Amino acid sequence: MFKLLKYADKYKFYAFISPLLMIGEVIFELLIPQVMADIVETIRLTETTDPAIQQQAINTIFILGAKMLGLAVCSLLCGASAAIVASVAGMGFGSTLRGALVSRVQTFSFSNIDRFSTASLITRMTTDVNTVQNTFLMLIRGIFRAPIMLISALVICISKSKQVSSVFAVSLPIIVIVLAIAGPVAIKRFRAMLKMFDGFNASIQETLTNIRVVKTFVRTDYEKKKFKKANDELMGAALHAEKLIILGEPALMLIMSLTILAVVIIATKAIAEETLVVGEFTAIFTYIMQIIMSFLFTIMMVAQLFMSEASAKRIGEVLNEEADITDPENADTNVDDGSIEFKNVSFAYGKGKNILKNVSFKIESGEMVGIMGATGSSKSSLVQLIPRLYDTNEGDVFVGGKNVKSYHLQSLRDAVSMVLQKNVLFSGTIADNLRWGDENATDEEIREACAVADADSFVMSFPDGYNTDLGQGGVNVSGGQKQRLCIARAILKKPKILILDDSTSAVDTATDARIRAGLRQRIPDTTKIIIAQRVSSVSDCDKIIILDNGEINDIGTHEELLERNEIYKDIYTAQQKGSGDFDEQGGEL
Ligand SMILES: Nc1ncnc2c1ncn2[C@@H]1O[C@H](COP(=O)(O)OP(=O)(O)O)[C@@H](O)[C@H]1O
Ligand SMILES: [Mg+2]
Missing domain, CATH: 3.40.50.300 (P-loop containing nucleotide triphosphate hydrolases)
Structure with missing residues (x-):
């Protein structure tokens, strides 16, 4: 995968700017819960009977509200422009890669093409490039954002309440262990699926390019059956691979929900014991959501990276295939006669x-x-x-x-x-x-x-x-x-x-x-x-x-x-x- 990064060279600038903008987004997003905590605490002040303090509190709430809105807008602007820049880089990478593949294939001799088969070359240029391109896009969007968000939110959380944060000490490792077991299996199945894709494309291509012959020989039924077989095989392989993801998602959600439940229980106890104020708790809760989201995103990023490895390898095979018929050094350009x-x-x-x-x-x-x-x-x-x-x-x-x-x-x-x-x-x-x-x-x-x-x-x-x-x-x-x-x-x-x-x-x-x-x-x-x-x-x-x-x-x-x-x-x-x-x-x- 990383070897393919040289095809993103032209878009280095974009790929670099985008994470910077995202870091801005993260900072603004991290500041928001703190302002919210202040607002909640100020709201509690309005409960006093002193009208002067009440008026003062209401004014403060307005100021804080405006501050929060300002932060939200800044965060949105950073986030949106980062996403646009990232898309430009991602699409640019994809099209450069496709261009490189096409010019490589143009150098291929007949025997190079025999070796890959046309159908496989098509899958590699379409499906595989798409997978790699999506991964690249996900990476520039998340490679800095998710980990920075995760770590900063975690640090803030811990500094606010060690008690509540202790929950993560249990739940995060559990998730990592589950993924370490399921991940490699998923990757293997995903690779098998890509192979099926080759067979499927081969079947479609042969039928469509020869559709007239198929019709003449009244082989439509046979071809339909052949197609169904390839299609079923592909679906089977896809399901086999997806099953893990389908099962994995609710399992992750369960762990997440349990985490939140534990946080709420511990926080309630802390508030009752007055070691935590309500305003801080709202902030902590938002941070916890951010931690969970960025953790999930990091996981998805890693998973996507592994899954696209198969595609990257298949693209690499084409790019690295030496054309076995090439121009010699000091090539002769003049053919004297037709003997x-x-x-x-x-x-x-x-x-x-x-x-x-x-x-x-x-x-x-x-x-x-x-x-x-x-x-x-x-x-x-x-x-x-x-x-x-x-x-x-x-x-x-x-x-x-x-x-x-x-x-x-x-x-x-x-x-x-x-x-x-x-x-x-x-x-x-x-x-x-x-x-x-x-x-x-x-x-x-x-x-x-x-x-x-x-x-x-x-x-x-x-x-x-x-x-x-x-x-x-x-x-x-x-x-x-x-x-x-x-x-x-x-x-x-x-x-x-x-x-x-x-x-x-x-x-x-x-x-x-x-x-x-x-x-x-x-x-x-x-x-x-x-x-x-x-x-x-x-x-x-x-x-x-x-x-x-x-x-x-x-x-x-x-x-x-x-x-x-x-x-x-x-x-x-x-x-x-x-x-x-x-x-x-x-x-x-
Ligand atoms: N691209 C190819 N890959 C592998 N075998 C081939 C290929 N093209 C032809 N053959 C095989 O080479 C042999 C000679 O084929 P060919 O030169 O097309 O014969 P002819 O033109 O005299 O009918 C046949 O046995 C055929 O199956
Ligand atoms: Mg012939």
Whole structure:
């Protein structure tokens, strides 16, 4: 928790001023009961029969009353401004922390994100930051106020009546003991609850982002059940944690009430024995209330501090996660050409088994290369190594003759444009989306890129043309249209290497051919890698790589492979007969 305090640096001044104001508030508040005691004693004076003394007493009461009002107003002003200042600091801290988390996550590689899961990252950025922020707010509001109030009120109380104050010698330790026993259990349960939150968020996120698929497969009931399970689990864990607090509150209240009862009994006896005057007793009683309140607040503060420790730790994990793909020192910013070489590359996700085994091949700059293989043969994994979305476990990948690890990441990724298999468009107009490729692209450049991707004609057929709003996730266009827009977006980057990962699966064969012809004629110097399920999508490539179970099975031209490669021959004959797809499962999404 305290390690996170550096994110409150900008608000140091506020966080410092606020407690000062609070100390003012405490002083005024402590003075009030004393004035009250004087008033009570003066009221007793009015009971005399001497009219002169009576008049004098009434005057004094007015003066004292005004004094009390003045003190109350001062205390209120200090308290209110302290609270405002504290809120500014607290909210500022929260937003700085969120900002830090977002910029950290932006540096994460795909494998960093795999490690946390998106859902968990969301919980950490929302729920956890909120918890920490509330704790911070509570701390600046109470860290000085409560203890100072507690100690001063206690000291005044003791100086006024040792007899009455002796009650605290018993009740305060009892409370501390009870909390010392219950506290650690509560913290453990609270941590368990946060974990459930991750699961819950994961379930919601998956259902909502895929709501269309859920509906198509009429899985709403199943998803509802899944949600209910996650929700029930979360509620169970929350109840389990809250139970302690729910039970703890009345228990504390009971101890408090008993304390007050004991105080009243002892005080009554003291007044009867005339060791305590009534006026002093009213003051003492107010102090006792202040002692109890600030003691409770201190306890809550400590509890909150412990509970937020779990959240603070989870935030710290994200902030301290080293991005495992970073820019090297003296990074190269210039990618000379679009040549690619894999040298004995092996790769595994996380600590899993190798899904690419000893892969070596060479692609010359400007070549058009097809990659084919069954679903799960690691085609997508292989091409993700080129723009360094993941790092190899063994062997090296070279782009433009240099190791990809030697490049400045942005330069490399600007040079290697990739249309991911699970491509996405964002909300906004078509033109906005295309400008992701190049924010300064002119309208002509955008149309040119779309013409290559065979997208210009259908975009122009929309009433709003390039200003058509796509809606969230690009819901307003068909699958094939979306694929073509994604290709255009990638082309706009004017890359040296263009990778299309199954990017024409949803367009018809004729359009597919037009796109390839466009790529070949209009960007001849760009190296093009095409992952496809259809033989027709790769048959005119300069060479075709056949992947089988993470290993290179063969490399050759369409004619060479038809001659000698069994896998290629089989799939070609099958597709000639019209079954259409590379593997029996019928391709992939
Ligand atoms: N992010 C990931 N984390 C762990 N395993 C993955 C991940 N992505 C893919 N895999 C696994 O890697 C293997 C190859 O997947 P992939 O490269 O997507 O194959 P293809 O694109 O040829 O269908 C599969 O067994 C798949 O389950
Ligand atoms: Mg794939």
